[in-house]
Amino acid sequence: MAFDLQEQEQIEELKGFWRGWGRWIAALVVIACLGYLGMKGWHLYRAEQAEKASAVFARMETALPGGDLKQLKAISAELRRDYASTSYAPRAALLTARVAFDKDDYKLAGEELSWVIANAKEADVVAVARLRQAAVLLDQKQYDGALKEVSAEHPAAFDGFFLDMKGDILFAKGDAKGAAAAYKSALAKLAPEEPMRDFVQAKIDAIGS
Structure with a gap:
């Protein structure tokens, strides 16, 4: 396919532009795609973490009526260690602190509450x-x-x-x-x-x- 002189000049200008800026544009596109995929991956990760944390918290709800402080403390520690970024961790710490307070374990109650104050969002x-x-x-x-x-x-x-x-x-x-x-x-x-x-x-x- 033949191009007239004006078209050929436009093509050469486009080639020149791409040679000068093409790599940067391509890099920006890649960065944008990676950013999107990273954000999507982060949301999926957060959702997965929340689901796992929910399962751990369910164990606490089961243990709570019995007031087994040792078990509650272990579950709270697991949530703080593995799922600190979820909303379940501070709630577990609050519940553990309440039971500890009722049992006059002020040291444990204070530790759990201090963690919530420092880490809850x-x-x-x-x-x-x-x-x-x-x-x-x-x-x-x-x-x-x-x-x-x-x-x-x-x-x-x-x-x-x-x-x-x-x-x-x-x-x-x-x-x-x-x-x-x-x-x-x-x-x-x-x-x-x-x-x-x-x-x-x-x-x-x-x-x-």
Whole structure:
């Protein structure tokens, strides 16, 4: 097929452009394809990890009613070790901490909660862990540490609960006036339909200020 002079010039320009930039364009296409495949692979990996973690967490739900702390601790450790990036690991740690607290194993409860605070990606989960950590420290009369937990940043939806816990800590320290102020602030933050409001009001009435 014959080309006229103008067409031949356009073809030569195209060849020149490809010689100068073709390799870079090809490389960018390859990088884009690899990026897409990598992202797709990552999502598949995450889904697979979550599925495996779910199976491990199911064992914890089975063990929970019996309160076998040794078994719960082992399952929590497995999730933290192998599936730390999933949402199951922090939830398992929270459950283990709750059972440990009920059994007065404050050391284990504190360790599990500290891991959640340091590693959980969900702000609500971290807030729950901080509240429970404050309760653990309060039971051990470590008031300054407990106050530090309830003074940490948290979602606004938890304000009432954090202030209520602050009131408990201050009252335990002997600061009835500070406790009453914290309880009143908690009451102002709690939603009207929140069942905890009556409990907080009862604390205010008991202090008498």
